[in-house]
Amino acid sequence: MTPEQNDLLCRVEDDAPMGRLMRQHWIxxxxxxxxxxxxxxxxxxxxxxxxxxxxRDSEGRVGALDExxxxxxxxxxxxxxxxxxxxxxxxxxxxxxxxxxxxxSSEPEGSHMSNxxxxxxxPVIESAGFVWVWMGDPDNVAEFNAxxxxxxxxxxxxxxxxxxxxxxxxxxxxxxxSSHSSSLHSSNMPTADVEGSTARDGAWLRPSAxxxxxxxVEKTTFGFRYAAIRKPIKDADKQDYVRTTLFIAPFTVIIxxxxxxxxxxxxxPVDDENTMFYWVAWHPDEDKGISTxxxxxxxxAEIGKDVEPVTFKKVRTYENNYLQDREAMKAGDFTGxxxxxxxxxxxxxxxxxxxxxxxxxxxxxxxxxxxxxxxxYRAAQAVAKGEPAIGTTGVVLPxxxxxxxxGMVPKGNDWKEYNISDEERAQRAGNGGAKAxxxxxxx
Ligand code: FES
Ligand SMILES: [Fe+2]
Numbered sequence: 001m002t003p004e005q006n007d008l009l010c011r012v013e014d015d016a017p018m019g020r021l022m023r024q025h026w027i028x029x030x031x032x033x034x035x036x037x038x039x040x041x042x043x044x045x046x047x048x049x050x051x052x053x054x055x056r057d058s059e060g061r062v063g064a065l066d067e068x069x070x071x072x073x074x075x076x077x078x079x080x081x082x083x084x085x086x087x088x089x090x091x092x093x094x095x096x097x098x099x100x101x102x103x104x105s106s107e108p109e110g111s112h113m114s115n116x117x118x119x120x121x122x123p124v125i126e127s128a129g130f131v132w133v134w135m136g137d138p139d140n141v142a143e144f145n146a147x148x149x150x151x152x153x154x155x156x157x158x159x160x161x162x163x164x165x166x167x168x169x170x171x172x173x174x175x176x177x178s179s180h181s182s183s184l185h186s187s188n189m190p191t192a193d194v195e196g197s198t199a200r201d202g203a204w205l206r207p208s209a210x211x212x213x214x215x216x217v218e219k220t221t222f223g224f225r226y227a228a229i230r231k232p233i234k235d236a237d238k239q240d241y242v243r244t245t246l247f248i249a250p251f252t253v254i255i256x257x258x259x260x261x262x263x264x265x266x267x268x269p270v271d272d273e274n275t276m277f278y279w280v281a282w283h284p285d286e287d288k289g290i291s292t293x294x295x296x297x298x299x300x301a302e303i304g305k306d307v308e309p310v311t312f313k314k315v316r317t318y319e320n321n322y323l324q325d326r327e328a329m330k331a332g333d334f335t336g337x338x339x340x341x342x343x344x345x346x347x348x349x350x351x352x353x354x355x356x357x358x359x360x361x362x363x364x365x366x367x368x369x370x371x372x373x374x375x376x377y378r379a380a381q382a383v384a385k386g387e388p389a390i391g392t393t394g395v396v397l398p399x400x401x402x403x404x405x406x407g408m409v410p411k412g413n414d415w416k417e418y419n420i421s422d423e424e425r426a427q428r429a430g431n432g433g434a435k436a437x438x439x440x441x442x443x
Contacts, residue, residue: 001357001373008384009377010167010354012269013049017384018376019269022048022250023136024389026144028268028278029054029064029124030131031159034310042086043310044077047135049271052122053077054131055097058084063097064133066120071106076119095119129157129280142392145399148254148264149282156286158261158295160279162341163312167354168251168269169376171277174344175253175265176245176372178228179365182211184343187334191233196407197243197258199290202298204258207408208232208241215367218416221427222391222402223247224375226368227415232408242415243406247372248399249379249390256406261289263404273353276312277341300339316342318349395430397423 001009012019029045035056042055044067051067053076065086067075074090081087085102087094092105099121101114123134123141128150134141149157164171174180181189192198192205199205210230217226225246232241246254253265266278279299283289296302306315316322322337322345329336337343362370379390398421405419420428 001377003358005373005377006354006357008380009357009373010169011272012168013272016272017380018250019048021380021383021389022269024142024383024392025250026125026132026134026142028130028266028276029122029133031161031278032062032126032129032131033159035062035131039081042077042079042081044075046270046274047133048269050135052133053079053086054124054133055081055086057086057097058082061097062124062126062131063095063099064122064124064131065095065099069093070117070119095121097121097124128152129154129159130278145396147252147266147280147399148402149262149280151400152282152284152289153286156283156289158281158290158292160277160281160296160299160301160341161312162277162279162301162307162314162345163270164275164277164345164348165273165318165353166275166349166351167273168267168275169373170348170351170355171275171344172247172251172253172267173369173372174348175255175267176226176247176368177366178215178226178243178245178368179211179213180347182213182230184335184347185340187332188340188343193233196241197256199258199260206241207234210241212365213243215365216415217367217371219371219375220246220424221394222397222399223249224368224371225404225416226371229409229415235408237411239408239410240415241407242409242418244404244415244418245368246402246404247368248402249376252399254402254404256404258406277345279341298339299341301341306339306342314342314345316345318346322346395427397421397427 034043035054038056038060039058042053045052045054052064053067054064056062069076069088071093076086078089079086085094085096094103096102099119101117104114107113125132125144128147189204189206191209194205194207197204208230213228213230217224225244228243230241243256251267255263261281261283264280268276281290281295300306303309322342325336335343401421403419409415
């Protein structure tokens with residue numbers, strides 16, 4: 001990619017087209033558990049280079065305000081959260097969840113100033129374990145398209161949260177990169193005589209040892225879906241081991257489930273050089289899935305142990321080589337780095353804050369990466385021209401019904417027909433069949 005294309009893809013701050021694109025979608029600000037308590041500590045949140053404060057008031061309503069007080073710009077994060085509002089410490093102005101000034105203690109009685117001033121309040125929705133904010137045009141708030149895991153009861157949604165010290169796009173490229181799982185995560189995903197991905201004994205067993213999957217991509221209205229097609233260890237002449245992944249623009253990825261739980265990720269830009277990584281393990285059934293504690297333990301993402309509270313910054317960092325254990329590597333561990341997310345972070349962060357994509361060399365297994373780059377920088381170009389953002393026009397599919405797939409597909413069968421919702425099938429038929437595969441072009 002040229003530096004200009006790379007900037008279009010990566011940069012989100014201020015007026016950058018990709019940031020404007022994302023402002024046409026609801027954005028997760030934090031996990032609901034971070035502001036669980038009414039009148040609890042307000043939370044500092046940074047998204048797309050904007051700082052806000054998120055808090056839950058005495059009546060349980062969640063608000064998201066510009067971090068800085070409209071009086072003289074002190075931070076509201078230090079404010080008192082009490083009696084249905086957030087009170088700035090500096091001169092005592094107090095704001096409700098909608099940004100209205102409900103008390104202006106530094107002004108004389110009878111002053112009408114409070115009627116004229118409002119703190120900037122972002123529209124907020126609480127759903128599926130997250131607090132979502134609308135950062136776009138307040139007169140044009142889009143309908144909230146609940147995520148895939150909204151179909152699960154709240155206690156069956158387990159979330160890993162981790163700060164990444166690099167741009168969102170290189171993290172997202174890791175989420176849509178099936179081939180790396182056979183190398184980077186090979187110790188966590190060993191080959192075994194199983195029918196499909198099987199979560200056992202702290203590992204995800206896989207019925208294939210194939211490290212060079214064939215990648216096929218189908219573009220869709222929400223982004224794309226792709227299949228990683230591997231030779232299985234059994235009956236390779238009759239069947240393929242297929243794993244499909246969905247990219248839902250602009251930052252959500254549905255990755256293949258295992259036999260215990262479903263998996264989705266969101267790669268949310270904090271600013272140009274920082275990203276919040278969310279990994280959701282969920283199940284629609286009451287008695288299935290994985291607990292939050294077990295999920296964080298498995299991922300090496302326990303709060304207070306592997307990641308700092310509030311900031312979610314990692315204990316394993318680039319500076320300390322992610323606590324890589326060379327002895328463990330000699331003993332057979334592929335990376336010597338504990339936990340799938342930290343292994344990924346070592347790769348993503350080592351590329352630099354914003355990866356230089358003019359210097360990389362894409363191979364055939366990078367087809368989904370290629371599609372992501374071209375699709376998204378073009379989507380940003382469209383927004384720069386004043387066109388609507390990808391995923392917001394035409395018939396918008398309910399995200400809750402979009403599913404990935406993993407399992408054996410008999411040779412001759414089409415992977416595109418597996419785990420596809422009726423809505424998506426109908427839309428595909430209406431399109432005259434979405435064009436499969438990325439165009440043959442040079443980036
Ligand atoms: S700066 Fe907040 S009340 Fe004065
Ligand atoms: Fe990974």
